[in-house]
Amino acid sequence: MRIYNTLTRQKETFKPIEPGKIRMYVCGMTVYDYCHLGHARVLVAFDVITRYLRHRGYDVHYVRNITDIDDKILQRADENGESYSELTRRMIQAMHQDEARLGVLPPSEEPCATSHIDDIIAMIHKLISSGHAYEADNGDVYFAVESFPDYGKLSRKKLEDLVAGARVDVQEAKRSPADFALWKAAKPGEVSWDSPWGEGRPGWHIECSAMSTKCLGDTFDIHGGGPDLLFPHHENEIAQSECATGHAFVHTWMHAGAIRVNKEKMSKSLGNFFTIREILEKYPSEVVRYFLVSSHYRSQVDYSEDNLVEAGQTLTKLYHALRGVIPAKAGDVPETEHDRAFEEAMDDDFNSAGAIAVLHAVANEINQHRRNGDEAQAKQSAAVLVRLGGVLGLLQQDPEAFFHAGADGELSAEYIETMIQARADARKAKDFAEADRIRDELAEQGVILDDSREGTSWRRA
């Protein structure tokens, strides 16, 4: 299996530190607002990666953190007139709902920053005593970037360039402009924790270093996250962790690609981001997941109406192959050439787009068997399709449920069934004008009818 490592900028043959086991950490979200599409991309990407690694027989310990204390959380809670903990409680709950709807399995562990203040303080303490951090005049504690010769190895930045750059926040209290906060002194009235350096709270980067090493050890296999975390967040994590533990931090760094919206960068500052729940009002959740999985996790994807509609059409085709076929029992279906082709694609840096092409080949095979009247073979192939789809977190619904799922305000299933019966009566009486009128009427309301020997089934457009 080969995985692209951001640290070396190339695909490498993957070898776990401990045979058969994989320790993975992914930066989760800061819970001050609902999850947006960018979060969905990272969530789904690492969900597919975890599912595939497990499919390959690895015991995966997947840790994804929650940042539940930071400036944005305090600011938002203040605006809302609620406590920071009430805000984060609500947002964590919402995140779990969104995840579940996208078919994202929960991580093995989900540590929160505020539950690990002791570990964070212990790590800062180590950094100060080893000369990698210092307490500044303003009460903050900073990491001394110049004390770590490897600083910049992940993002390939040179310290002199960063220091010379105009965008670095120059603060009097810092020794070097590129130094970053490990501990922030509390302002009056702010929520805070006691520490050797006075009341305050952790900086953003330190929690990930403290929690990842706490949960997974000084050195672990994979660390992932969104594309914009590469610098400074992950660069800083490396500096903190390697200085504190004296060991290499992470073997393989993985970063998902960015999401664009109608060919424009999606970002907080542009205000053009969509939350997952907004998107799920317009499209079925599995269509959104299919859209995300149908391109490689590192590529940039463009969210647009056209692209989502196409994803829906394609997923519909796959479910059509499964409709009316009861898959054979998984245990009765030996590995096929499709399984091998699927794994060949996924072994190459999780090429889910290539893997989906295999799904289409299997669907085509089901349809051919059915056309040839070979139900037994169709059941076998259907089992393969469900098995491989499951590795991507797709095609696990009952096909009828997928076709019938509708939003509020759409025609009810009962009404549709009644109309189908009326049309069947008309057809029996050879009153095709009436039959077509009913079909057209339903079509106008977004319901498409499919006739077959067994009767008429329906789906929503």
Added chain:
RNA sequence: GGCGCGGUGGCAGAGUGGUUAUGCAGCGGACUGCAACUCCGUGUACGCCGGUUCGAUUCCGACCCGCGCCUCCA
């Protein structure tokens, strides 16, 4: 300015030194009361210019264009 990624057919999106990606859409045929679904067939491709090679979309170099990070953001 510094660092990095990419330009594939109408669209989406893989991949490869010589042989079909795949999907959506289109066209022709079969099936159907007519459709839908499905099946069969079919067209359109690798930004530009050089180089290496028997042969390059695939390797190398220059150029053009797009994008990302360098600032809170996944």
